[in-house]
Amino acid sequence: MSSKKTLKLSSNMIFLLVVEALFAYLAVRTFSYSSVAALMPGIIIGFILLVTTILVVRELWLSLRKAGSDAAAEEEQTTVPEADPAPRETDPKVARMRELEIIGWLAGFGLTIYLLGFLVAIPIFMFLFLRIRFSTKWLTTAAITIGIEVGVYLIFIVWLQTMLYSGLIAKLFIPH
Amino acid sequence: MKKKEKTAVSICLALALILCVGTATFAGGQKAATAEEFFKGKTINFIVTNEPGSGFDTYTRAVAPYVQKNIPGSKIIVTNMDEAGGIIGQNKAFAAEPNGLTICMTSGAGMLFAQLRELPGVKFDLREHIWLGRVAAEVHVMVVSAKSPFRSWDDVVSYKEPFRFSASGVGSDDYIVVEIIRDALDLPLEQIVGYEEGGEWLATVKGEAWGVQGSWSSVRQFMDSGDVIPVLQTTTERSDILPDVPTIVEVLPEDKKDLGRACASIFAFDRVICAPPGVPEDRVRVLREAFKKAFDDPGYQADLKKLKRPHVPATGEETETMNDAASLCPSRYTGGNFGEASEGRRRLARSHRRLA
Amino acid sequence: MEQLWMGLISLISPVTLLYLLLGVVIFMVIGLLPGLSGPVGMALLVPITYGLGKEAAFAMLIGGHSAVMFAGSITAIVLGIPGTGLNVATTFDGFPLTKQGRAGEAMGAAACSSAMGGAVGAFVLAAAIPIMRPLVLAFGPPEIFAICLLGITTVAFISKGNILKGVLMGLVGVFLSTIGFNPITGSLRYTFNITVLWDGVELIAVIVGLFAFSEMIELFVNAHSISDREMPVIRGIFKGILAVFKNWFLFLRCAVIGTIIGVIPGVGGPSATFVTYAHAVSTSKNPEKFGKGAIEGVIAPESANDAKDGGALIPTLAFGIPGSTTMAILVAALLMHGLDPGPELLLTQQTFLFSLVWLVILGGILGAIIGLGAAGFLSKITTVSYKILVPVIVTISALGAVVYRGLFSDLIIAVVFGIVGYIMKKLNYPKTTLLIGLVLGNKIEKSLFVSTELYGYHFLFRPITLTILIILVGILLWPFVNSWIKKLKRINSRTDVGR
Secondary structure (H helix, E strand, O other), X not given: OHHHHHHHHHHHHHHHHHHHXXXXXXXXXXXXXXXHHHHHHHHHHHHHHHHHHHHHHHHHHHHHOOOXXXXXXXXXXXXXXXXXXXXXXXXXXXXXXXXXXXXXXXHHHHHHHXXXXXXXXXXXXXXXXXXXXXXXXXXXXXXXXHHHHHHHHHHHHHHOOOOOOOHHHHHHOOOO | OHHHHHHHHHHHHHHHHHHHHHHHHHHOOOOOOOHHHHHOOOEEEEEEOOOOOOHHHHHHHHHHHHHHHOOOOOEEEEEEOOHHHHHHHHHHHHHOOOOOOEEEEEEHHHXXXXXXXXXXXXOOOOOOOEEEEEEEOOOEEEEEEOOOOOOOHHHHHHOOOOEEEEOOOOOOHXXXXXXXXXXXXXXXXXXXXXXXXXXXXXXXXXXXXXXXXEEHHHHHHHHHXXXXXXXXXXXXXXXXXXXXXXXXXXXXXXXXXXXXXXXXXXXXXXEEEEEOOOOOHHHHHHHHHHHHHHHHOHHHHHHHHHOOOOOOOEEHHHHHHHHHHHOOOOHHXXXXXXXXXXXXXXXXXXXXXXXX | OHHHHHHHHHHOOHHHHHHHHHHHHHHHHHHHOOOOOHHXXXXXXXXXXXXXXXXXXXXXXXXXXXXXXXXXXXXXXXOOOOOOHHHHHHHHHHHHHHHOOOHHHHHHHHHHHHHHHHHHHHHHHHHHHHHHHHHHHOOOHHHHHHXXXXXXXXXXXXXXXXXXXXXXXXXXXXXXXXXXXXXXXXXEEOOOOOHHHOOOOOHHHXXXXXHHHHHHHHHHHHOOOOOOOOOOHHHHHHHHHHHHHHOHHHHHHHHHHHHHHHHOOOOOHHHHHHHHHHHHHHOOOOHHHOOOOOOHHHHHHHHHHHHHHHHHHHHHHHHOOOOOHHHHHHHHHHHHOOOOOOHHHHHHOHHHHHHHHHHHHHHHHHHHHHHHHOHHHHHHHHHOOHHHHHHHHHHHHHHHHHHOOOOXXXXXXXXXXXXXXXXXXXXXXXXXHHHHHHHHHHHHHHHHHHHHHHHHHHHHHOHHHHHHHHHHHHHHHHXXXXXXXXHHHHHHHHHHHHO
16 A cells, blocks of 8 residues: 555656756746747746645655555545546556557557558558457458548548648659 | 467558558659640649638639649649748748649748748748749738828828837738838837737727738728728839829838838739749749639639739749849848847837827 | 518528538538547638538538537547537536436537527627627727636636646646747747747647547556446436526526627637636536536536637628637638628628528537437447547547648647646646646737737726626635635524524
């Protein structure tokens, strides 16, 4: 229980310290702007640093308090609007793995779009994700992949006539 | 299961490869025999460095179908790229593959000022662009509020107290021209910037500010309603639509008249179309011809009438010379950090501030 | 008065009504795709309406636009992804309702408030046609500043219990809004030589990242679908519609506030939704229920965001000065059909103007009906397995993020914010206040600057500005005053009893 508590606290602390450092750097940057341009961001950054510091201090103070149940009660009062009514807890180790995995998927998808363009990347991504990763039934995979691809093509290319990003590789094949 | 997976992945990768190669052979192709043949079946990307609904966008969408008609087999898609004041779009048009499939409608004046001021992020050079034509040049007019004490240019010049004009933002071509006039005649004028879309017009109508400069199409409705009075036009000669309004060249002192002419020529270089440098001669010819025919097309002219947009075209060759003339505007008025200059003025105005 | 009915009659032609329907359906589809908001749809549809007659073209455009508001609300409620900046406030209570299995109720309330809110806005528009000019001219930068400030106070309300974190994120949002080209001084701020940051951080990319991507990350990591519970949707919808009538006074107040804010060019729709949400919270008998699934939290912003369209049409029609980007495109469409916005239009084309009013109403109603018709299907999405939902939503969102400006960098921004949003969710920092800050920050700075330039600090004492600021202080202080009054009553009653 206490290890969980410290883990949760240090995540928040790390986050706050990163924010503090980032805005300290931006504050320095702000000094190089003219006084009119720097006024608003300067004030905002000032307040950000102030609030962050208060939060950091509060974190420290909370971690010094011994009673775990008190801290738990306090956390409950600080839920924010988007909190789930029934919080779902996954084993932290599994959660970490999955976090890295999904970020990998997103980054990979993004990279594929960058290289091959939307129309090529989408079916690749859908197929790999649905079929390879989760062994969805062939029929379902095909239906969704083809459905989305055709839908995207019809809506964006035929109907709206936008130019979908076509990737770096496509640029190699431009007619001369 | 593992074998199945491997097969699946390899099929997938093969598909992707086929798609790529297919796009290549289909899109790449051999060199076309003539320029006209080249454009058959191709899509031309017509970039507009302005947001949808703006004057530039309206003209582009109006002229595009007629240009398409005159390049048989082609298809034109209009893309808006108005980020960073259109600079990103202009960069793209400059760096695009010079095969004739990318053209760009842009604000000659706006881009010229951006280039002369050496704004960060500018990666184009208007002198190197190939010019295909101009759809229109608007007269830019300085108007004063009916609620101000001004009724003519003489009133403006003889007013000795500090007064304010409204503007949407530093860096717009209208803003810069007003600054130029102010400095040349040493007027106690300050431009208030920061208004939201269209807010600067309301401010002048209300009398919050005493004047504003803008294109004739923007000004017209306020002139018609009597809310504003035109006092100056940024042209070399008095236009037909405003025969009683003095020109910038008329009001500037002898030693500054060239400056006035430069400003006017910059605005003559208004709504222009360009192609990236390096497009083969014959394709440029096809494009210029297509635009010329489009301009002469009665259908296009009728459309413009419906849109209440003036039809003041120029051919590609004429636009090239305009480009050369406009580049002569002395950079000391367009360069430098406008922010600093304005701040001094602001401090001056603050000490004379009065409640509107 | 006669022209009011003439306006309606001019719409009754099969062609016009067909185009109205078409517009509604098209905009509904566009609005459902996260990231593709009203302006994009308008921009793409305007050229298509070139060849159509006046009535048909505007039937399609305006009618459809009303529909896109509701479509954005659907995704806000069902997926927690606001379709546009205008639907952000709907997620505050709409999404929690979905997670409780009450999506139908939320959608019913949203549909009803939207449609009726649009009607209120339209009636105000109709009533205001004679006084449009002076009405619009009464507002200026000081008023814009006051209203945006009022909108920012929402931050305090939705981060109840965790004010510091909420305020921090709000401040970060405001900071983000300063990134880019600053029209006041002509200088660039915080762009680090990245040209695409010139216009700042694109709102759509941030919305897609913060709400769509981060939500998908969360679903994937915890391996569940959006909601486990299913409640009969049809019953829910009626319950939702009923709730609007039960809260009719709140609805009316919010619709009127929305319309008024819509009239002021430059303030923007999102402000209207934030202000009305804050208003609902502060005037509620149990404010704690907000943010956890209070139906009033859906009614308030939804009545405002359609009503504001009626309001926004006023400056657009009176001056050709658009109340929003969508309106800017509408102006272009007006010009294209030979209709010059301005006093001429107000005097000579009154029938047409009234038909526009009716279009706003009809479009809203039609949109609500069609949206609800799809409601059953749509709420099933909440129970779809994450294995399918995640890739589909990621794909559609990625498209939405990029298509708006056509810049790949927006996708990068979206992914970054997706990750940041996920972290924020885990550490209990509100995402929504960041968005509020981002939407309003820039406007506050510019309007404050212009106001002080014009009037010095006296701008605070202009009548309308002063009124709004007093309201603002009132809203902030009301909870305290209220509890203090209650305490006094308790003390009084105790002393009474004691005697």
